[in-house]
Amino acid sequence: MIPSPEDRLTRSIEEACLNGWPALREVVFDGWLIRLADGHTRRTNSVNLVAPGTLPLDRKIRYCEAVYRAQGLPAIFCIPSTADPALDHALGRRGYGPPEDESRVLFMDFADTPPEPAGDAAMEEGFPGEVWLGTLARLHGQSEATRAIHRKILGSLAVPAVFATVRLADGRAGALAYGAVHDGIVCVNSVVTDPAVRRRGLGRKAVGAVLAWARERQGATGACLAVVAENAPANALYEALGFRRELYRYHYRRSG
Incomplete structure (x- = not known):
């Protein structure tokens, strides 16, 4: 078939x-x-x-x-x-x-919704710097052991990737995101905003920068991501960016 x-x-x-x-x-x-x-x-x-x-x-x-x-x-x-x-x-x-x-696994077609301009996000290709890694570790509460595993995972990326950081006026990192491109599609991951500066559009800037980079630098024609169905703020953010097509859902089952 x-x-x-x-x-x-x-x-x-x-x-x-x-x-x-x-x-x-x-x-x-x-x-x-x-x-x-x-x-x-x-x-x-x-x-x-x-x-x-x-x-x-x-x-x-x-x-x-x-x-x-x-x-x-x-x-x-x-x-x-x-x-x-x-x-x-x-x-x-x-x-x-x-x-x-x-x-929910969501898809955004760049032909229908072109990415917004990258804006003033700091972009690191290939592997993130210590500010990106340290901010993610802090916001996720990662232990040193977990942080080491995370670095190894990111170091295992074999497709083009970019790491975006949106900084605050005082230079601190306010929001992060990263994306990796495979076969014309950028998969967006690790979208996180410092709780102290939420509702300022920083997460949108970080994701938008990743999408713009993927289209302009890698020729991507679409983007995908996964979001927990019950996470209303995240779902609203991604819908506003253009992720309006749900392809399928998934869940996990864990052994007792």
């Missing part, structure tokens, strides 16, 4: 999301991608369904559980809304916890 334009776009978005936030190690098993990054974030420590496969479901689940057990980690599955419900049912029978953080 020839894939539809919607299916092709969804596949490109999935690839952009995986390449834009890489794991440190990966195992492929019968169409499933088992991602490992020393436990830092669910996205890089979960099973992603990239192809249907042919093996029995229970065998595949047990294999994944064994991989994570060997790493001292819980087994976590990232389950898209397009997946066969049989997987959710099977995980429930095995004692997995309830769905966590339903998230």
Whole structure:
């Protein structure tokens, strides 16, 4: 069967999301991608369904559980809304916890909504500097160990990437974002604003700078990101920027 334009776009978005936030190690098993990054974030420590496969479901689940057990980690599955419900049912029978953080995967077509000018954000290509890394660590409350893993993940990026910092009048970093471009699509990640200066449009400036860079410097034609469905302020921000097309949703299931 020839894939539809919607299916092709969804596949490109999935690839952009995986390449834009890489794991440190990966195992492929019968169409499933088992991602490992020393436990830092669910996205890089979960099973992603990239192809249907042919093996029995229970065998595949047990294999994944064994991989994570060997790493001292819980087994976590990232389950898209397009997946066969049989997987959710099977995980429930095995004692997995309830769905966590339903998230929306959004797409922005630059032909419909051209990115705003980059503005006065500071841009760093390839790898972020200490101000960007230190600000993110502070705003996310990262420990030194977590910060070290995060640096390794960003150092594993194999696609063009940019890190944006919007500074305040006193020189401090007020908002951050980064984007990585794969196959003409920029995946936006790590959008964060200092709580003390929220509602000033700084997050919008940071994301807008990433989008403008992707279009102007990398020839990107669209952008994607994932946002927790219940995060109303973030959803409003992204809709205002032009992320108005929801392609699919996903949630996580964690072993007991």
